[in-house]
Amino acid sequence: MDGNIFEKILGQDSLFIDRKAFDHAFEPSNLPHRDHEIESLVRNLVDALNGHIPSNMLLYGVPGSGKTVVTRFVLGQLLDKGVEMGQPVQTYEINCRNVDTKYRVVQTIASQLSRRGDTPIPFTGWPTDRVLETLIYRMDRAGGVHIIVLDEIDNLVARAGDDLLYNLTSLNTVLRNGRCCIIGISNDLNFTQQLGPRVSSRLSQEDLVFHPYGAPEIQDILSERVETGLRDDVLEGGVLELCAALAAQEHGDARRALDLLRISVQKAEQRAQVKVDPRHVRLAQSQLEYDQVTPVLKTLPLHQKLVLFAIKLNEENGLRNISTGEIYRTYADACMKIGFEPLTPRRISSLLNELDTLGLIMARNVSKGRGGRSKQVNSAIPKAIDAISTMGESEPLIGEAALGRYNLQGQL
Ligand SMILES: Nc1ncnc2c1ncn2[C@@H]1O[C@H](COP(=O)(O)OP(=O)(O)OP(=O)(O)O)[C@@H](O)[C@H]1O
Ligand SMILES: [Mg+2]
Known part of the structure; x- marks a missing residue:
């Protein structure tokens, strides 16, 4: 390699004037809204x-x-x-x-x-x-x-x-x-x-x-930082709006919006582009989701992983609103394939609640008539993340379970 490896990056013009304006520790003198x-x-x-x-x-x-x-x-x-x-x-x-x-x-x-x-x-x-x-x-x-x-x-x-x-x-x-x-x-x-x-x-x-910020409020917060933190005219139309909208969906979190914008600018810089456009924001959003979700997936205990595996497998087979019965069947099947005793349906029900609390699935209680209740479950993991492979990276047994053949309920 020619010359010092830092040279190329050092010589590049940054799109930031002051990156600190996007730091979590930055204390702005004006606090809109x-x-x-x-x-x-x-x-x-x-x-x-x-x-x-x-x-x-x-x-x-x-x-x-x-x-x-x-x-x-x-x-x-x-x-x-x-x-x-x-x-x-x-x-x-x-x-x-x-x-x-x-x-x-x-x-x-x-x-x-x-x-x-x-x-x-x-x-x-x-x-x-x-x-x-x-x-x-x-x-x-x-x-x-x-x-x-x-x-x-x-x-x-x-x-x-x-x-x-x-x-x-x-x-x-x-x-x-x-x-x-x-x-x-x-x-x-x-x-x-x-x-x-x-x-x-x-x-x-x-x-x-x-109260949680709405999208227009977040946009005002971002605009102030853009003024001090970024070079003029580096943002294409729609970038601030998209960052604000995505963060507003995320319970109105201004920190998330600032992170999104900072990473979007970095994505443009990494590609040696001089303008930030909404595609960079999408990339930034995927990266943030990935960084947030993967450590959680990797550290789940084995049976939690197997339950999530069962849900993902059914979803990949085209099923939505998966019933607890169906999840249990696939889960028990996976346990057998790796030589583990399945936990009881009652335990699985509480594991499902934990996965819901972690934000990895969305479970809805539905009544089945005659006072019976059941859950309908969908995964809530961003599409860009391959949950089964990610869990398999930290737990070889998931990889092993994924090799098996399953008798799954088809799309209804
Ligand atoms: N009204 C505002 N104007 C400018 N920046 C803001 C405003 N509200 C929040 N921020 C910025 O958003 C980020 C998050 O704000 P802060 O850390 O105060 O949130 P918090 O409510 O304390 O969150 P947590 O509950 O996670 O601690 C910070 O970088 C902060 O500078
Ligand atoms: Mg705080």
Whole structure:
């Protein structure tokens, strides 16, 4: 090969001016279609600047509806204003997906308040009560209002229960000099059901729901990024509309839309094309689906794979709305072919529910008269993905089962 292998790519003109505009971590200064949510947060948090305690809040909304980015934006402005007014405000953002135990949450906040000469709090090892006492001492020492954001809070509660939330929402009764406000963020609307009634009522003094974005709203969000992130006129007509429409179908997820657009531009670049057109968006969509679905398919346990195999096999034979009876017959047949004992129909029924929850199939309950119920099942795996081969890559027994001959019900 002639010259350095990076040379060719380095010399290429990029269609991006600023790729960072499409990063997940990018924080835009303008957040279209979130005025109401921003205002609700501001109306509550302004109390921190007036010397009062803001209400605790719970923010809900589907993934990609702007909860994190809106909260960061508002807290950033609050900090600036606090400095300007000489009002001490401290904010803490904890992502409970990463920091998911009581000890670690308290340790993280308390460490942020440490001053020179303080004993560092280790990542583990102290009794949790001691860490909590240290936190209270340091919050009082700093004074002012402390705003603790617990992002993806449902993870913390699922893992560690609501004990910590009880402590945190009680802090104002023990703090002498400081004040504290908790903002929980969740994409699970039923999350408060996991909380005890005392914690639940204290935490959700104010609820704020972020509705899913519609296609036109997503298009506005994308347009702003295009202005700063892409060279002029690289998008053919219909590209933004298609990205927005596809992401709106995907529960109105702005993150998905930004990913789609970024990958579409990359697809055009990889083909040394100077314009992005809707075909690139389709390619990007297939890639995203592939990246999303294949790891799930590969990690399914054997019997889940066999159930899905049975569904796919029937579909390839032209059958739609497959009955549980038919799935079971093919599944049991496949088990026999690889020398495994089939699980009971009842177990298969619960495996079908799990596949439904994972989004790999769509199951519909239908009544069969005389109070009998059955399911009708269709796979929900994007067409571009060969599910049987993908499962076979991680599980040779699926490949073996696929070699057999099956007596399938024909197309009805
Ligand atoms: N109104 C908006 N204006 C500009 N960008 C937005 C807006 N809403 C969301 N985004 C962008 O979409 C992406 C997803 O937003 P964000 O991370 O805030 O979603 P979320 O609701 O916190 O999702 P999750 O529940 O998955 O954490 C981010 O890159 C964010 O910058
Ligand atoms: Mg978030």
